Amino acid sequence: MAVPWMKRSTNRRRKPAALIFVRALSQSARRGYLEFGALKVPCALGRAGVKALKREGDSATPRGEFKLSYLLYRQGRPRPRSAIRLKPIRRDDGWCDCPGDRNYNRPVSLPYPASAEHLWRRDGLYDVVVVLDYNIVPRVRNRGSAIFMHIARKNFEPTEGCVALRDNDLRRLVSRLPRNSKIAIRL
Template identity: 30%
Template sequence: MQEDTVDQIIVVSTNNLSAQRATLRTYERVNGKLERKFAPMGAVVGYNGIGQNKREGDGQTPMGTYDMGMAFGTAAPPRGTRSTYQRITSDDYWIDDVNSPDYNQWKRYTGNPSSKWNSFERMNIDLYKYGMVIEYNTNPIVPGHGSAIFLHKWRGSTSPTAGCVAVSETDLVELLKWIDPKKSPTIIITLEDHFMSELDRYR
């Protein structure tokens, strides 16, 4: 994607590669210029921090720049949500079985999931009351390079994730109402010392 076509940017930065706590900043292009949107938000990342060589089950959040995908949740979408929103049911799973052709995809299945996949993540959980897909390892999908990377609700400000980015429910709702697919929303996951140079590519 061309940098000058990106009009909404989320930057998630940590103080070092092993840090579990992060800062989330938001920017929007107004009259051709990037401006800060919300005050910085607290966030958490994977229990093994962030890294450039994400692998399945390593507990890291992938560094890099990614499109923001569809929104989802066990609850109805917050009023004002503009992204495509998938309501979660008890039959929804995200597949992390590296030997399955369904790897890193959302699947709805009414049978016994253990008979179909060796490993899967149930979507119908409280942490996914609201969320958004971070388009990591989605096009193309490389088996074993990591799956189910989302922006979702945190357990708390000191509780890391298995590899996702998580924020408070209040902040997540604000983000869901702000993000506009027409503005090519993008997320940058990086180190605190690097985030300004990463952002400069879009100015």
């Protein structure tokens, strides 16, 4: 007979999440830097800087702490190495950005009757995409959609609200991250 105080705990604790820090150069800054361990790289942010109260279409990067939900990658391009769950992007993949639609801030198949962003892009910005859990559960209409970490344009031009890194930096980052990682976007 086991002694109660000698029982092994059946509650298994998850490892603490790895935390990536994104710091804007200022509240209105369109650029910042991302830090994870010894990795410190420049990043592009939203055209309207970083905001605590994000709205759909305001071009701001949301301030806060968010889980990295999963990683999308374009088939036919180098597949990223990562412990984060991977999903290939198909030609008909989109992301609904219409606040009035029942699939607002969710992946959809194109063509879609409401407004939706194409994930299969010619410019390569979405060859590697980390989906952040911003406004996913609970989903609030008009609070903003499709907040990703993706590949930056040349010269780190501002995004529509995402965090963007050079292709090599993004691939290096995702190869180092454990599955339960989070990103903290701050000023």
